[in-house]
Amino acid sequence: MLNVRNRTKMLEYLVAVAGLLVVGVGLRSAVAQSGSPSSANAGSDTRLIIPTETQEPLANPYMGWGLWAGSYYDFSPEQYGQKLSVADNTTAFGDDAARFSWVLLDWPWAAAEPSEGQFDWKDFDAVIDYWKARDKQIVLRFWVTDDPGWSGKPGGVPCPDWLWAKGARYREYVGNGGVKRREPDYADPSYQSVYLPQLKKLLTAFAAKYDKPGSPVILLQVMGYGHWADWATWYSKYKFPSLRFKHDLLAKLMGIYIDTIKNIQLFEMASGDWDRQEVEKTLQDRLYTKALDVALAHNFGLIWTGYIDGLSYWDRDLKDQYWRTHPIIAEGNWDYGLMKSQPIHGTCDENLDLALEWHSNFAHFYFDATAYKRVMQDDRSFIERGLESGGLGYRLVPTSLSWPSELPGGNLMVFRQTWVNRNVGRLYVQHWLKLYLTDSAGNEKFAEVDSSFDPTTWVKGQDYSLTTVFHLKKDLAPGTYDVRIALADSQGTPRINLGIDGKDSQQRYKVGVIRIRPPLEIKGCDQTYCP
Numbered sequence: 001m002l003n004v005r006n007r008t009k010m011l012e013y014l015v016a017v018a019g020l021l022v023v024g025v026g027l028r029s030a031v032a033q034s035g036s037p038s039s040a041n042a043g044s045d046t047r048l049i050i051p052t053e054t055q056e057p058l059a060n061p062y063m064g065w066g067l068w069a070g071s072y073y074d075f076s077p078e079q080y081g082q083k084l085s086v087a088d089n090t091t092a093f094g095d096d097a098a099r100f101s102w103v104l105l106d107w108p109w110a111a112a113e114p115s116e117g118q119f120d121w122k123d124f125d126a127v128i129d130y131w132k133a134r135d136k137q138i139v140l141r142f143w144v145t146d147d148p149g150w151s152g153k154p155g156g157v158p159c160p161d162w163l164w165a166k167g168a169r170y171r172e173y174v175g176n177g178g179v180k181r182r183e184p185d186y187a188d189p190s191y192q193s194v195y196l197p198q199l200k201k202l203l204t205a206f207a208a209k210y211d212k213p214g215s216p217v218i219l220l221q222v223m224g225y226g227h228w229a230d231w232a233t234w235y236s237k238y239k240f241p242s243l244r245f246k247h248d249l250l251a252k253l254m255g256i257y258i259d260t261i262k263n264i265q266l267f268e269m270a271s272g273d274w275d276r277q278e279v280e281k282t283l284q285d286r287l288y289t290k291a292l293d294v295a296l297a298h299n300f301g302l303i304w305t306g307y308i309d310g311l312s313y314w315d316r317d318l319k320d321q322y323w324r325t326h327p328i329i330a331e332g333n334w335d336y337g338l339m340k341s342q343p344i345h346g347t348c349d350e351n352l353d354l355a356l357e358w359h360s361n362f363a364h365f366y367f368d369a370t371a372y373k374r375v376m377q378d379d380r381s382f383i384e385r386g387l388e389s390g391g392l393g394y395r396l397v398p399t400s401l402s403w404p405s406e407l408p409g410g411n412l413m414v415f416r417q418t419w420v421n422r423n424v425g426r427l428y429v430q431h432w433l434k435l436y437l438t439d440s441a442g443n444e445k446f447a448e449v450d451s452s453f454d455p456t457t458w459v460k461g462q463d464y465s466l467t468t469v470f471h472l473k474k475d476l477a478p479g480t481y482d483v484r485i486a487l488a489d490s491q492g493t494p495r496i497n498l499g500i501d502g503k504d505s506q507q508r509y510k511v512g513v514i515r516i517r518p519p520l521e522i523k524g525c526d527q528t529y530c531p
Contacts, residue, residue, distance in 0.1 A: 045405035049512045051500040053397055057384040058497045059101045061137055062218065062327070062429050063393020065386060066364035067097055067372060069127050070106035072156050074143070074228065075335045075366045080153035086123050090130040092369035099376075099383050102137040102218070103127075104364050106229070108158035109144045109202060116162045116198075119205050132216040139219040139329070139362070140264075141229050142206070144199060146183040148227045148235045149176030151338075159184075168194040173236035183236055186225065186249060196256060199224055203260045211263050214491075219301055219329075220264045224253045230305055231269035231290060243279060243289055250291035258298055267301030267329065268292065276313050283321070286314040296322060303329035307363075308346045308354045323359040324459060327428045330355035335366035336375055348375075348382040356386075361393045361425035389499065395422040396455060396487065397499040398511075399463070403483065406515035410474030413514075418465045421458040422499060430454050431496055434488040435470050437481040437514065442504055446476055449492055474519045481516060484508040 059065075069089035073079040105127060113119050128138055147155030154177040164170055169190040170182040184195050210217050226232045240246035257266055270292060272280055280286050287293045295302075302322065304311060310333045319328065334345040345351075355363045363386065367375060375383060386392045400418045407413060415435060421427075433453035437446040450468040458464055486494035486508045494507035502509040 046402055047405045047512055047514070049401040051398055051401065051502070051509075051511060053399075054499055054501055055389055057099060057387035057391075058395055058499060059099055059387055060393065060427075060497050061101060061495055062427060063361045063423075063425060064101040064363075065099060065383060065392070066102045066104045066139060066362055066367070067093070067100050067131075067136070068104050068106070068364060068366045068368050069131075071108050071111040071123070073368075074106055074147060074156065075150060076337055076368075077151040077153045078337075080150055081156045086126045086130075088369060089127045093372050094369070096134045097136070097372060099387060100136065100367070100372075102139055102362065103131045104139045104141070106141050106143060108156065109142060109163075109199075110158060110160040112142065112206075113160060113202055115160075116166065117201070119202075121209065125209075128210075128216055136216075138217045139221075139267075140217050141221040142202065142223055143229065144202070144223050145225065146181050146227055147175075148173075148181055149179065152176050154179035155181060157181075163195070163198060166194055166198070168198070171236065171238070175235055183227070183233065183238070184224075186238060187240055187245065191249075192252070196224075196253065200256050200260060203257065207260055207262075211261050213263055215264055217264050219267050220257070220261060221303065222254050222257045222266055222268050222295070222300070224256075225250055226269075226273075228305075229269060229303075230271070232271065232273040234274050237274050247288055247291050251294045254291060254294050254298070265301060265327075266295075266298065267303055267327075268295045270302040270304055270318055271306060271310070271315060272313050280313055283314045283317045286318060292318075296326065299326065301327040301329060303331060304358070305331040306333045307331060307358075308351050309333055311354075319358050324426070324457070327361040328359055328425065330358060330360040330363040332363075332365035336371040337366075339365065340374070340378075348379050349385070352382060352386055355392065356390070356424050359424045361428065363392055389422040390460075391423050393423055393425040394427040394455075394458070395499045396420075396427065396458070396496065397422055398485070401485075401511055403512075403514060406517055407472060408517045409472055409476040409478070409519040411472055411520070413470040413472050415468045415470060416465075417468070418463055419455065419458065420463055421455070421460050424460055426457070426459060427455050427496070430456050431487040431489060432492075433468055434486045434492060434494065434508075435468070436484040436486070436508055437472075437476070437516075438484055440482060442482070442484075442506070442508075445481060446473055447492075449488060455487075472516070476516050478516050478518050481514055482510050483512045483514050484510050 070084060072084055073082045107124055143158035147158055149155035155175055167190055169185040169188040171185045172180045172182055175181040184191050221229055223229060227234055272286055279289050304315060307330045332351060339345050389395055397420050398417055399420055402416045403413055432449040432451050434447060434449045436444055438444050448470045487496035489495045498509055500509060502511060504510060
């Protein structure tokens with residue numbers, strides 16, 4: 001195998017030495033002489049493939065643009081508090097939203113458990129089932145505290161009345177439109193004796209339905225403190241007895257989620273609180289006052305809900321230190337409709353630019369059905385730019401692949417690769433490299449996964465070279481086979497769209513061919529154990 005790092009120089013060298021450059025569909029290949037046809041080792045030739053890279057928008061799991069759905073509108077002054085039907089959250093979008101990979105689902109406690117111990121999941125399930133059938137993942141937030149409204153419009157009432165009747169104490173404050181709203185009295189003993197146990201029951205009921213391997217719900221936000229989903233009390237300015245009391249209480253709240261939810265990844269709002277200017281002198285102060293030290297220790301994702309005008313103080317430092325190990329979610333401070341009707345909140349491209357600068361895997365600007373239809377008609381290029389090279393999340397590209405041109409059945413197939421990630425985030429959930437040998441029609445004759453293949457740390461601007469050893473079956477019939485690759489989930493199913501040509505209907509990529517010869521005759525035992 002020639003060891004030439006620069007692809008262009010390597011191709012020039014191969015052409016000069018071998019005098020052979022074969023141009024194929026979706027790839028370019030060169031054959032470098034490395035031995036005689038009768039060699040019994042890796043084969044007589046090494047086939048080098050430089051896949052043809054694409055620039056088209058790629059939607060993928062665990063990244064990209066999100067739609068919005070909910071029990072009632074929790075954004076947009078014109079519609080704030082208006083209840084939504086299942087149809088509003090599903091068929092009203094008009095199509096399958098192919099450029100969107102996930103749905104943010106905001107669901108109030110009062111809708112999930114209208115009476116104590118009586119859970120109503122009918123509409124909730126219907127929304128999830130609809131989008132799951134369209135290959136959308138779900139990012140979930142149970143609204144379990146208070147909603148102060150937005151832009152002058154009163155908010156909804158997320159908590160059920162029975163919770164207060166049961167003895168959970170609350171405090172009132174004046175929200176948008178001069179309307180009083182209730183929030184839990186966090187320092188009162190009833191928060192720990194009544195509120196938290198009831199919240200655990202809600203989470204336990206949800207977990208029994210959805211907290212399983214392969215769940216369509218991939219992220220669940222820890223809620224139970226603060227207005228909206230913000231983990232902060234901007235309007236009420238709730239004062240705790242001490243910072244230690246606040247930290248320990250929020251840590252206990254997180255502990256309920258951590259102890260109850262075992263498969264779905266948790267995430268948390270990473271911004272400061274209303275008193276951040278007073279109490280945050282260092283990044284460690286931010287982590288402590290919001291119990292983000294606990295969140296980070298348990299691999300939480302991080303969400304900022306203030307794109308683009310609500311980011312300040314230690315937000316950037318926190319992002320810089322942790323984006324390589326914790327997925328970032330960018331939520332617009334203003335929904336798409338307001339961005340268009342009030343052009344003081346930054347353009348679409350300016351909002352996207354900042355999400356990219358912050359290495360976001362996920363981004364959403366409250367694209368309900370109306371906003372979705374409008375953005376795809378008026379600003380489709382903005383959505384597509386977020387999914388092109390350099391966009392949100394990850395875009396994995398094998399820049400070179402090599403393997404022996406021919407091998408006997410039963411031999412090892414040494415498969416060398418170099419990969420890059422073109423986008424600003426990461427594929428933070430492990431997927432395995434899977435190799436297929438197929439006939440020309442794509443029918444599988446051999447397949448094997450490399451379970452050590454782990455792209456979760458791959459970031460933009462670096463090359464990642466590695467070698468996989470596949471174990472060809474001895475009874476593989478002699479002949480010429482297509483070589484196809486995929487990135488598969490833990491069940492071996494291809495899931496990831498790569499930034500190269502050659503994709504087939506099963507999300508595999510044809511990258512070349514190999515000729516299989518009859519197996520070698522080996523005298524004696526050729527296994528690690530022969531009884």
